[in-house]
Amino acid sequence: AQSVTQLDSHVSVSEGTPVLLRCNYSSSYSPSLFWYVQHPNKGLQLLLKYTSAATLVKGINGFEAEFKKSETSFHLTKPSAHMSDAAEYFCVVDSGSARQLTFGSGTQLTVLP
Amino acid sequence: NAGVTQTPKFRILKIGQSMTLQCAQDMNHNYMYWYRQDPGMGLKLIYYSVGAGITDKGEVPNGYNVSRSTTEDFPLRLELAAPSQTSVYFCASVIGTGGFYGYTFGSGTRLTVV
Numbered sequence: 001a002q003s004v005t006q007l008d009s010h011v012s013v014s015e016g017t018p019v020l021l022r023c024n025y026s027s028s029y030s031p032s033l034f035w036y037v038q039h040p041n042k043g044l045q046l047l048l049k050y051t052s053a054a055t056l057v058k059g060i061n062g063f064e065a066e067f068k069k070s071e072t073s074f075h076l077t078k079p080s081a082h083m084s085d086a087a088e089y090f091c092v093v094d095s096g097s098a099r100q101l102t103f104g105s106g107t108q109l110t111v112l113p
Numbered sequence: 114n115a116g117v118t119q120t121p122k123f124r125i126l127k128i129g130q131s132m133t134l135q136c137a138q139d140m141n142h143n144y145m146y147w148y149r150q151d152p153g154m155g156l157k158l159i160y161y162s163v164g165a166g167i168t169d170k171g172e173v174p175n176g177y178n179v180s181r182s183t184t185e186d187f188p189l190r191l192e193l194a195a196p197s198q199t200s201v202y203f204c205a206s207v208i209g210t211g212g213f214y215g216y217t218f219g220s221g222t223r224l225t226v227v
Contacts, residue, residue, distance in 0.1 A: 034216075043220045044156075044203065090155055098163050099144055099207055100171065101216065103155030 002027045002095045006104035014112045019063075019078040021107045023091030026072065032094035033074045034101070035065055039087045047089075050074065061085070086111045115139050119204050119219035126194040126226045134189040134222050136204030142217070144207045145187040146171075147179065149200040150221075156203060162187055194226045 007022040025031060035047040048059025055067040065076045074091060091104040120135045138145065143164045148156035148171075158171030162181040176198055178190040187206075191198060204219040 044218045046215065049215070098161055098169070100146065100158050100161055101148075101156070101205075103148075103157070105155050106153070 002031060002093045002102050004091050004093050004102055004104040006089075006091050006107050008107050009105065010108045010110065012110040012112060013081045015083055016080050019076070019081045019085065019109065021076040021089050021091075021109065023074045023076065023104060024072055025074060025091070025093050027093060030069075033065075033067060034092040034094070035059065035063070035074075035076050036090045036092055037087050038090065038106075044090070047076070081109075081111045083111050083113065085109060117204055117206055117217045117219040119202075119222050121222060122220065123223045124225070126191075126224065128194060128196065128226060130194050131190070131192050132194070132224075134191070134202055134204075134224075136187045136189065136219060137185050138187075138204075138206040138217065139185065140206065140208075140217065141184060142206035142208050143184060145181065146205045147177070147187070147189045148203045148205065149173065150203065151200050159189065159202075191224075196226050198224065199226045200224060 003026045005024045033050045036044045037047050038044050047063050048057045050057045050067045058064045063078050067074050089107045092101050095102050117138045146161045147159040150156045157173045159177050160179040162168045165181050165184050168179050168181050181187050202222045205216050207216045
């Protein structure tokens with residue numbers, strides 16, 4: 001079975017500093033991995049996805065993530081945080097058989113002025 | 114092309130009442146899903162369908178039923194609502210074939226059971 005562990009439930013950064021949101025996954029095969037963002041009382045927006053092409057994936061709004069098979073990690077980064085980045089972020093793995101998604105428990109990102 | 118449409122957006126139910134959450138997609142996606150999101154948590158899979166007439170249970174199916182009579186529609190039925198079903202419900206769909214695909218999520222239904 002596939003699973004996702006988001007290592008931090010809350011991350012606080014100052015505006016203009018780098019963002020690192022950590023995600024480890026467990027999968028019995030080469031998975032597809034995603035990062036979604038959810039702003040308060042909003043739906044889910046896809047930031048980026050890894051589907052076995054390039055291991056460094058660039059997404060929207062300056063976010064990127066690197067797939068590291070040896071470390072089973074898919075950490076999300078951004079060089080410079082903006083106030084509008086404050087939201088809940090979910091690391092998600094494609095469970096495969098019927099493309100069900102398994103979600104991590106989420107990381108709440110706070111951006112301090 | 115409306116994507117995934119969920120109705121209603123908000124609903125308050127009394128304990129023991131029943132209701133149907135509607136989900137419709139116009140992208141000819143064959144795979145559809147229902148998830149629930151409890152406060153401060155990630156989404157958990159309730160039911161899914163890989164095509165018309167085919168449904169299967171996810172991680173948290175108890176208290177729910179689904180049907181898939183057409184490719185477009187995937188309603189979720191709550192029978193005998195309980196406070197534990199207070200949650201935000203998301204419907205999603207994906208093409209289901211090919212190596213490059215993307216999920217489309219609805220905007221959610223916020224359900225409160227009192």
